[in-house]
Amino acid sequence: MNEPSRRIPYRTWPGALAVLLAIAAYVGGLTWWDRHTPGNRPLQPGETVEAGQARFVPAEGWEMDVSRSKAGQSLMLFKGGHKFLVTTFPWAGGPDGPLVRQQRLMERGQRLQIDGDVSDFITSWGLQGKTFAYYGSKLAGRFWQVVDVRRKSLVQIDFWGSSDGMDDALQEARSMLDSMDLEAPQ
Amino acid sequence: MNMPVFDQGDQSGQGSQQVTEVAGWPVGTDSFFQPRRVAFWVLAALILNGLFYTVYMFSLGVRVVPVTAFLGLTVWGIYTMLFVQAFRTLDLLEQHPTEAYVLAFAWGGMGAVYFAAPANVAIQSLCAKLISPEFVATWGPAIAGPVTEEFLKLAGVVLLVLVARNQFQTYLSVLIVGAMVGLGFQVVENLSYTVKSAVHFPLENQVYPVLLNLFTRGLLSGLWSHAAYTAIASFGVAWFLLHPQRPMVVRVAVAVLCFVLAWAMHFIWNSPFLEDLFDGGYGEMAVMLVIKGLPAIIVAALFWHVAARENGTYLHALAAWFVPERDLIQDDEWVRLGAPMQRYRVRREMGWTYGWRARRLKTHLQREQLRLIRKAATYGRGPQTLKHETAVRRLRAKLDPIIAAGITAKT
Numbered sequence: 001m002n003e004p005s006r007r008i009p010y011r012t013w014p015g016a017l018a019v020l021l022a023i024a025a026y027v028g029g030l031t032w033w034d035r036h037t038p039g040n041r042p043l044q045p046g047e048t049v050e051a052g053q054a055r056f057v058p059a060e061g062w063e064m065d066v067s068r069s070k071a072g073q074s075l076m077l078f079k080g081g082h083k084f085l086v087t088t089f090p091w092a093g094g095p096d097g098p099l100v101r102q103q104r105l106m107e108r109g110q111r112l113q114i115d116g117d118v119s120d121f122i123t124s125w126g127l128q129g130k131t132f133a134y135y136g137s138k139l140a141g142r143f144w145q146v147v148d149v150r151r152k153s154l155v156q157i158d159f160w161g162s163s164d165g166m167d168d169a170l171q172e173a174r175s176m177l178d179s180m181d182l183e184a185p186q
Numbered sequence: 187m188n189m190p191v192f193d194q195g196d197q198s199g200q201g202s203q204q205v206t207e208v209a210g211w212p213v214g215t216d217s218f219f220q221p222r223r224v225a226f227w228v229l230a231a232l233i234l235n236g237l238f239y240t241v242y243m244f245s246l247g248v249r250v251v252p253v254t255a256f257l258g259l260t261v262w263g264i265y266t267m268l269f270v271q272a273f274r275t276l277d278l279l280e281q282h283p284t285e286a287y288v289l290a291f292a293w294g295g296m297g298a299v300y301f302a303a304p305a306n307v308a309i310q311s312l313c314a315k316l317i318s319p320e321f322v323a324t325w326g327p328a329i330a331g332p333v334t335e336e337f338l339k340l341a342g343v344v345l346l347v348l349v350a351r352n353q354f355q356t357y358l359s360v361l362i363v364g365a366m367v368g369l370g371f372q373v374v375e376n377l378s379y380t381v382k383s384a385v386h387f388p389l390e391n392q393v394y395p396v397l398l399n400l401f402t403r404g405l406l407s408g409l410w411s412h413a414a415y416t417a418i419a420s421f422g423v424a425w426f427l428l429h430p431q432r433p434m435v436v437r438v439a440v441a442v443l444c445f446v447l448a449w450a451m452h453f454i455w456n457s458p459f460l461e462d463l464f465d466g467g468y469g470e471m472a473v474m475l476v477i478k479g480l481p482a483i484i485v486a487a488l489f490w491h492v493a494a495r496e497n498g499t500y501l502h503a504l505a506a507w508f509v510p511e512r513d514l515i516q517d518d519e520w521v522r523l524g525a526p527m528q529r530y531r532v533r534r535e536m537g538w539t540y541g542w543r544a545r546r547l548k549t550h551l552q553r554e555q556l557r558l559i560r561k562a563a564t565y566g567r568g569p570q571t572l573k574h575e576t577a578v579r580r581l582r583a584k585l586d587p588i589i590a591a592g593i594t595a596k597t
Contacts, residue, residue: 004214005214005215006214006352007215009211012225016229016348017224019225019228019344019345023338026301027305031308037315067315069314070319070322071322071323073323091388092388097389097390101386104249104250108249109246152388
């Protein structure tokens with residue numbers, strides 16, 4: 001101890017390389033494994049699915065993406081290149097606020113364009129809210145939002161995908177929305 | 187005890203690096219700027235890579251929730267400063283030059299965060315696919331977070347040790363770097379969560395998410411968060427590094443054990459344990475967070491205690507050999523060299539008894555004594571330590587009259 005420190009040269013490349021390889025193997029390996037593990041779960045025809053208090057009947061051929069669904073919070077369905085995401089949040093503010101933030105997120109964060117104006121919608125089950133369409137360089141979509149003031153909850157439904165087969169997929173998305181109610185047991 | 191041999195000559199042309207070749211190699215410690223070492227470039231490249239990612243993510247937040255983003259940056263910046271000030275108050279920052287802490291903080295906040303994000307997503311996604319989304323909702327954070335984040339933060343500590351190995355001569359010197367890596371991770375993660383939570387906050391207000399996150403993540407969780415975990419894991423690295431005489435298997439086992447301990451603390455924190463026992467109110471949540479965080483803070487405190495004691499022994503030995511003059515380090519000051527809390531108490535008492543100026547002078551005096559010991563141990567006594575010797579004498583010359591005047595006034 002009672003010797004001064006010495007600046008003795010030493011090699012760091014084996015250690016540095018080992019750290020770099022360990023990080024690459026860990027992060028890369030996990031990502032690779034995840035990409036090569038299928039995450040689809042086929043749904044039975046007529047089966048009701050739930051995301052928080054929202055429940056609905058998926059259209060035929062749509063499958064659940066389990067890796068992008070969070071139990072009790074969100075549910076992602078997909079069919080071909082089209083996605084249908086239902087997300088529920090707590091709500092305590094003005095009904096239009098979350099919609100404005102969502103538009104800001106899309107326009108400023110995701111570089112998407114809002115197509116036309118926001119309009120009202122109402123489903124056959126009586127769900128009502130606001131909706132707008134949007135598009136980007138490689139995709140187009142439609143966003144619906146329902147605020148349940150009584151339960152202080154917010155349900156956002158986002159549908160998007162490539163323009164191929166968009167009309168049919170949008171029709172199915174509308175039918176899923178039409179089958180939706182907010183009565184799922186919590 | 188061998189008599190140390192130093193070059194007492196001037197250092198012109200070499201800066202502070204004396205090049206006495208007594209034992210074949212120059213005297214001194216390596217700086218953390220080492221352009222000829224691969225570890226330095228790996229560290230720098232990964233930090234830079236993470237910096238681009240962090241700036242990109244933050245700019246996204248600025249575009250969507252600008253008030254939250256800037257207020258969050260300010261609040262978490264102040265939060266960081268408070269931690270750094272606490273480390274400084276305990277003289278922990280005297281262990282290394284400033285660049286060590288900058289690199290450590292940057293690794294935690296940028297290098298580690300960049301890799302943690304995709305790895306955590308992949309683990310949670312795999313759990314959802316292989317088990318169920320319900321399982322992930324409950325156990326996902328506990329399974330993904332600890333293993334990924336503790337591993338990545340510790341990788342930065344290892345790289346820093348590789349860059350300037352002879353800067354790490356005590357447990358404490360490794361622990362403080364680990365704590366700084368953890369603090370960097372914690373602060374950038376908190377800022378990221380603050381911005382994300384603002385995007386889907388139940389209210390329109392962009393200030394509330396900042397306050398809420400500061401309260402929950404900063405105040406209720408801050409003490410037993412990443413800084414504590416990484417300090418625990420870093421103790422293993424320190425033990426591995428400072429016990430080369432022990433069998434390799436034992437050194438590796440201690441390092442692994444400390445890592446597992448840090449992982450376990452993090453796992454308990456992220457797990458849903460105890461959540462059923464408390465309702466969703468803030469009061470009960472605070473109680474639950476304290477209960478869950480206590481094991482981590484107790485273990486971290488134990489490790490800090492062991493490290494501080496070892497550092498004390500190290501400083502005592504160095505001071506006895508290199509700075510024997512009693513006018514530079516008096517007996518009572520010598521006794522407290524390795525006890526940061528005692529040193530702090532002395533400063534505080536001095537402030538109460540003799541006023542704020544006396545406290546400030548005592549603080550500077552203690553700090554200069556530490557610097558003198560470290561400089562002397564690194565380069566030997568000579569012109570290179572003269573600055574600190576003069577500073578100690580000058581500070582004492584200012585402090586002693588204040589104390590004498592205070593005693594006279596009392597009597």
